[in-house]
Amino acid sequence: MRALDGPFLKPGRGFFLFLAMNLPNFTGNWIFDREASTLEISPPDSSIFNIVHREPQFHLERTHRIGDVSDTFSIDLTTDGTEVKFIRDETEVHARMFWENETLAFYSELRKGDQQGSNNVRYRLTNGGKSFIAEEVVSFGAHRHKNVWVFNKVSGEDP
Numbered sequence: 001m002r003a004l005d006g007p008f009l010k011p012g013r014g015f016f017l018f019l020a021m022n023l024p025n026f027t028g029n030w031i032f033d034r035e036a037s038t039l040e041i042s043p044p045d046s047s048i049f050n051i052v053h054r055e056p057q058f059h060l061e062r063t064h065r066i067g068d069v070s071d072t073f074s075i076d077l078t079t080d081g082t083e084v085k086f087i088r089d090e091t092e093v094h095a096r097m098f099w100e101n102e103t104l105a106f107y108s109e110l111r112k113g114d115q116q117g118s119n120n121v122r123y124r125l126t127n128g129g130k131s132f133i134a135e136e137v138v139s140f141g142a143h144r145h146k147n148v149w150v151f152n153k154v155s156g157e158d159p
Contacts, residue, residue, distance in 0.1 A: 023055055024104070024124070024129070025055070025129075026053040026132060027052055027054075027156050028154075028155060029048065029049070029153070029154050029155045029156055030048065030050075030151035030152065031151060031152055031154050032044065032046060032047035032150075033152050036131075037147070037148060037150045039145075039147045039148070039149070040145035040147055041145050041147060045066055046064075047064045047065070047149075047151075048063050049151055050062070056079045058076070058077045059074070059075075060074065060075050060077075061074035062074075073088070075095065077096070077106075078097070079097050079099055081097070081098040084096070090112055091112040093110055094108060094109045095107070096108075102124065102125075103122050104123040105123075106122075106123065112140075115141045116140075117139045117140025118139050118140065119136065119138045119140065120137050120138075121134050121136045122134070131150060131151065131152050132150075132153075133151075134147075134148075134151070135147075135149075136148075
């Protein structure tokens, strides 16, 4: 049996460009949809995600607002599973992102003192790319919850 050796089967720039063209693109400005979400935590008054996704680079900046207090977090990842390490609010975070078919998976391990846990999120586009769903599972210290966050696109590239 002869091995296949077409131009899209050899790893290289064209091969990965072909793969990236078939993956969802999360680029855009996204607003939290409280009514469509199912949270086991108290929801923020508002939440905005700003995402720049240029496969394999993924930049996320999110701001949650509760009353007059806002909390902004940003992270730069690659979607190839490469781990990034950082400290946030005295918590050591080891995070990575990778594809599971058309779902983008974010896995993180958390350590603060003698506490260890995780925050894992699976992102997928819905509604023709006009919404995304983030299915989050958190297990860290007293925090144990599952959330389904829904965000609607307000601007950005079309998928």
